[in-house]
Amino acid sequence: xxxxxxxxxxxxxxDREADLLREEMRRKxxxxxxxxxxxxxxxxxxxxxLIRALPEYRIAVLEADIASSVxxxxxxxxxxxxxxxxxxxxxxxxxxxxxxxxxxVSVKNPDLLFLENVGNLICPAxxxxxxxxxxxxxxxxxxxxxxxxxxxxxxxxxxxxxTKTDTLPYFTFDLEKCAGRxxxxxxxxxxxxxxxxxxEGMEALTAWLRSEAAAWKQK
Amino acid sequence: xxxxxxxxxxxxxxDREADLLREEMRRKxxxxxxxxxxxxxxxxxxxxxLIRALPEYRIAVLEADIASSVxxxxxxxxxxxxxxxxxxxxxxxxxxxxxxxxxxVSVKNPDLLFLENVGNLICPAxxxxxxxxxxxxxxxxxxxxxxxxxxxxxxxxxxxxxTKTDTLPYFTFDLEKCAGRxxxxxxxxxxxxxxxxxxEGMEALTAWLRSEAAAWKQK
Numbered sequence: 001x002x003x004x005x006x007x008x009x010x011x012x013x014x015d016r017e018a019d020l021l022r023e024e025m026r027r028k029x030x031x032x033x034x035x036x037x038x039x040x041x042x043x044x045x046x047x048x049x050l051i052r053a054l055p056e057y058r059i060a061v062l063e064a065d066i067a068s069s070v071x072x073x074x075x076x077x078x079x080x081x082x083x084x085x086x087x088x089x090x091x092x093x094x095x096x097x098x099x100x101x102x103x104x105v106s107v108k109n110p111d112l113l114f115l116e117n118v119g120n121l122i123c124p125a126x127x128x129x130x131x132x133x134x135x136x137x138x139x140x141x142x143x144x145x146x147x148x149x150x151x152x153x154x155x156x157x158x159x160x161x162x163t164k165t166d167t168l169p170y171f172t173f174d175l176e177k178c179a180g181r182x183x184x185x186x187x188x189x190x191x192x193x194x195x196x197x198x199x200e201g202m203e204a205l206t207a208w209l210r211s212e213a214a215a216w217k218q219k
Numbered sequence: 220x221x222x223x224x225x226x227x228x229x230x231x232x233x234d235r236e237a238d239l240l241r242e243e244m245r246r247k248x249x250x251x252x253x254x255x256x257x258x259x260x261x262x263x264x265x266x267x268x269l270i271r272a273l274p275e276y277r278i279a280v281l282e283a284d285i286a287s288s289v290x291x292x293x294x295x296x297x298x299x300x301x302x303x304x305x306x307x308x309x310x311x312x313x314x315x316x317x318x319x320x321x322x323x324v325s326v327k328n329p330d331l332l333f334l335e336n337v338g339n340l341i342c343p344a345x346x347x348x349x350x351x352x353x354x355x356x357x358x359x360x361x362x363x364x365x366x367x368x369x370x371x372x373x374x375x376x377x378x379x380x381x382t383k384t385d386t387l388p389y390f391t392f393d394l395e396k397c398a399g400r401x402x403x404x405x406x407x408x409x410x411x412x413x414x415x416x417x418x419e420g421m422e423a424l425t426a427w428l429r430s431e432a433a434a435w436k437q438k
């Protein structure tokens with residue numbers, strides 16, 4: 001087998017803008033959470049479940065999509081404000097785009113501000129958005145080999161949410177193997193297997209989010 | 220709901236290189252097929268099934284991945300030559316990268332040359348690779364709303380293969396609705412629901428591939 005190695009052009013000065021946004025969010029006591037995954041891994045469904053499970057928080061959502069506003073409409077139906085960002089074909093959100101969206105939110109200093117990044121396991125991992133926490137979703141149907149194929153996403157994430165666990169009986173997905181591969185890339189990663197459909201695992205996830213939101217306000 | 224519109228920087232001169240590669244493939248009688256999908260939609264599994272189902276063809280595979288060589292090893296185990304391309308973080312293949320990979324294939328003038336593009340519904344649709352046919356896979360667990368969210372991919376594809384149809388009972392995926400949304404974007408798109416696991420729908424797909432390969436050699 002032949003292997004060709006190609007190179008990625010390096011991006012610039014995004015990190016400085018990301019740090020500025022993170023500082024601003026820190027001052028305002030808003031934990032900005034960057035949610036990343038493949039298309040169809042269940043980001044919007046999970047967000048709807050989290051909005052219901054965390055009624056004591058002011059929550060707003062930034063929805064990044066190539067073109068449609070389907071997800072933002074869905075989120076607003078659950079009672080949280082949503083700002084829809086159309087990335088015009090761009091496969092990720094960078095810090096400047098995120099800051100623009102953050103400043104379009106009407107709710108004053110929300111406790112939790114979720115950025116639903118573009119559905120993609122590659123580009124979003126390459127750009128610091130300025131979020132306080134990075135969370136990735138991997139759905140059971142995608143397969144347990146994804147840490148081998150998209151390592152950067154697993155390295156950059158504070159938490160890995162394994163979604164659609166209710167479908168485990170129908171796929172050959174080894175939870176232990178997947179967790180082991182993720183921890184090999186990122187020993188500190190928090191792993192939450194959940195099913196938004198059955199509610200399984202949601203309590204551990206919401207407990208962690210509560211503690212992260214509290215820690216963010218203290219510092 | 221607020222909607223922010225951002226703009227994509229336009230790419231250049233890739234189209235000319237794509238046309239040159241397509242011409243070369245035409246002269247050699249090799250149908251280059253660009254396979255695109257989300258991560259985990261089943262490109263490698265489908266390719267393995269096609270290699271088995273089309274023993275009368277010389278087949279080679281170009282595997283594009285960020286980093287790993289998992290898929291190429293899998294394909295070689297099925298008896299077809301595989302060239303692994305590591306895109307170095309790049310989220311798509313362009314025509315120049317594809318030409319480089321094509322020229323690394325040892326098999327002389329294969330009948331079918333599959334490019335398994337990077338797992339991503341966005342960037343690969345934006346770059347003409349020089350392929351004679353573009354095929355996208357959408358797996359049932361990803362959801363039937365994907366044509367609404369990633370329209371360009373559906374517009375650019377000659378065929379849509381809906382994979383993992385054996386899991387239809389476990390998901391709320393409406394085949395008719397999905398097909399209708401895809402045809403609204405691309406009236407001529409061919410649609411093949413298949414399960415590589417049970418073999419359902421594979422015959423219609425291989426019949427179409429045979430007729431496309433024959434047509435490519437005639438022109």
